[in-house]
Amino acid sequence: AQSVTQPDIHITVSEGASLELRCNYSYGATPYLFWYVQSPGQGLQLLLKYFSGDTLVQGIKGFEAEFKRSQSSFNLRKPSVHWSDAAEYFCAVGLSGTYKYIFGTGTRLKVLA
């Protein structure tokens, strides 16, 4: 069965520090991979996506993610976190040939001033 695991429920970092949010997936075919951010009470904003090609993907707001097939991972990174990055982050797998997404449980990011 397809699944997405985000091992870290909460992460706290200081402003200006680097960030890495982990995402592992289980899917038999080549996945479409996404990272979304959600502020409290708001909808989803797409940060970046991977369909194919270069395994290092650049997104908005200075985020990047690297697809590692051998590790079934798609970790999100940012070199320097800003206080406005505090939010909930969701990793998702898009099932090939469909528009159906499986979401991870989310990681809540707290940023210390």
Place this chain on the structure above:
Amino acid sequence: GAVVSQHPSRVICKSGTSVKIECRSLDFQATTMFWYRQFPKQSLMLMATSNEGSKATYEQGVEKDKFLINHASLTLSTLTVTSAHPEDSSFYICSAGRARGKDTEAFFGQGTRLTVV
């Protein structure tokens, strides 16, 4: 980019009444739309797949008689929560699928916060 609009963004209804949520793809046609539900501080769970011109497909455990889905056109899907109860209070998000070549991507609405009192 592809825009999906969801309306209303917030709704409060009395227990026992029904409420309709609309999901529109504004600049593309979507034969398939999806409805997700998100409980507080939890992830998004797929409720159902809405197919234009045919019956919706519900995920296991989702009551199809409580959550009525209609996808009457290529740009509009509606979710009606019938005889709503406080436990139906949740954040509902729709998505619409668009294909470009071999790549398929879903675009999400802004979500609807439903509160049943």
